[in-house]
Amino acid sequence: MKRCVQGEGIEMKTMRGWVKTGLIVSLFLLPLHALAEEMETIFVEGDETFLAGYSCAAPPAGSSAPILCEARISQLLPPFYFEIDWQIAAESGERTVTGIAIRRQGEAEPFQTISDVGSSVKPTTDNNGFEVTDLNFDGHLDFRLLAETTAGPNALYRNWLWSSxxxxxINHAKLDEIVSPEFDPDTQEITSRWRASAAEGGVDIYVWESGDPVLIHRETDRYDGAGCTRFFYDRIGGRLEPTGEGPCA
Structure with missing residues (x-):
């Protein structure tokens, strides 16, 4: 079986309290509709009866205040507020997330704190790549952060799935290993576009099985003096097996 996938070359600390800055207090005391006007809101399409979304507010220039994000992950749950603490690493100059405190709307204390975050990127990266989306297609939104700044197209993320x-x-280590993942709720597939070198790149397709992403299809483009050849692989009998080759599209 051959599948053609189109694509270009393959990428707590505890809560300190809302009194840290007047910005934090003012943002989180606003009603939801007013908060949306203060933040740039990104909407995520989901169930027809539920319009999920998330929004973030970066700290003021020169401030060490946390990144603040709000998210709706389910129509059955209240909005969540994320307080993302960070510091600038002395050696690299990157913004390293030191902890995340997550609380529900209407509650003063976080119901979850995350200390082993593993996100360190250039300060120019918006909100360390924070994004809320359905990573495992279970109807509840999850969240992720960029793991590191990369010079090439391969991007790695730190991913947390909502557990009902x-x-x-809950952090998902196997999902963290997938390069530049793209999530398609229609096909319920994860697409990874990667590049190993100037002469080799490809596309991987994963599906969820028993709570883990499983590689079911790969297309690898290899370049040499004669041109480019595309090699196809598919999961057969639990293993990825070569299933054909042809010219690169």
Whole structure:
């Protein structure tokens, strides 16, 4: 079986309290509709009966105040507020997230704090790449942050999936290993566009099985003096097997 995937070359600390700055207090005391006017809101399409979304407010220039984000992950849950603490690393000059405190609307204390974040990127990266989307297609939105700044197209993320059983976000190490993942709710597939070198790149397709992403299809483009050849692989009998080759599209 061959599948052609189109694409270009393959990328707590505890809560300190809302009195840190007047900005934090003013933002989180605003009603939801007013808060949306203060932040740039990004809407995520989901269930027809539920319009999810998230928004973030970066700290003022020169301030060490946390990044503040608000998200709706489910029509059955109240909005969540994320307080993302960070510091500038002395050696690299990158903004390193030191902790995340997450609280529900109407509650003063966080219901979850995350200390092992693993996100360190250039300060010019908006909100360290914070994004809320349905990573495992279960109807609840999850969140992720960029893991690091990369010079090439390969981007790695730190991913946390919402657990309805535990009522908290759980880091998913196997998902963290997938390069530049794109999530398609229609096909329920994860597409990874990667590049190994100037002479080799490709596209991987994953699906969720038993709570883990499983690689089911790969297309690898290899360049040499004669041109470019595309190699196809598919999961057969639990293993990725070569299934054909042809010219690169």
């Amino acid at each position: 059983r535990d009522m908290r976000f």
